[in-house]
């Protein structure tokens with residue numbers, strides 16, 4: 001079946017599937033329309049296939065984490081980054097605090113909040129938030145192929161209610177995983193989570209990873225070695241405490257965000273992004289998981305099959 005037709009069919013299959021809840025711990029995220037649903041595929045040579053609300057903007061939330069990880073790897077290399085953040089799955093939720101207390105105090109991986117906040121703390125801590133945001137948006141924009149911006153309302157909403165993330169950052173500061181002040185790095189973390197994209201943007205960013213770090217329109221964004229580090233961690237840790245099940249059933253590196261987005265990378269082939277705001281207890285879009293499972297099966301995308 002033609003890809004475009006398949007996307008429309010899968011969209012139709014799940015558009016009235018109403019399980020899940022809106023993320024409500026970030027108050028502004030609880031105000032979005034729960035019926036929104038979009039799927040985009042961008043191939044490594046830039047072909048686009050879409051269904052549903054693919055022009056709808058949403059915030060990246062945790063789907064931003066692979067990109068800030070790539071930014072830190074590009075700036076410091078893997079050894080320096082690994083001193084601060086490990087590469088092991090946690091088996092616990094994205095905002096868990098327990099691993100920081102245990103053993104080394106080093107965050108297990110850069111896909112959970114503790115790891116991502118530590119990564120933010122490495123990105124030009126000596127500079128102003130404005131400058132740090134500018135550098136981050138430039139980096140993310142080169143994956144998307146155009147300038148991106150921050151949703152300031154969502155940013156403020158998360159920033160003013162981030163009691164748990166502040167505890168995580170305080171604990172990381174206590175153990176000197178983060179040195180210096182934590183507020184600026186938390187603000188950068190909330191900023192990355194509030195970057196606005198639509199599914200076409202996110203699928204293009206994924207396609208750049210699928211294409212070895214080269215944007216579909218052929219300019220280089222990051223090294224191939226960085227891509228392989230990022231995709232390995234996405235496969236083992238990107239879906240948190242369902243990462244094992246995800247690798248088994250769906251079989252390609254992916255990352256979710258509590259706004260309801262998930263993107264997947266099929267190396268050498270394509271990037272896929274889905275968006276639908278109702279999420280399950282793990283923080284993954286319910287319609288998004290269904291759609292990606294079906295796409296993996298119907299387009300034979302499992303990387304080990």
Ligand code: GLN
Pocket residue numbers: 060061062063094095113158165193256257258259283
């Ligand atoms: N901004 C969210 C948080 O830190 C991102 C979490 C997510 O998307 N899983 O809680």
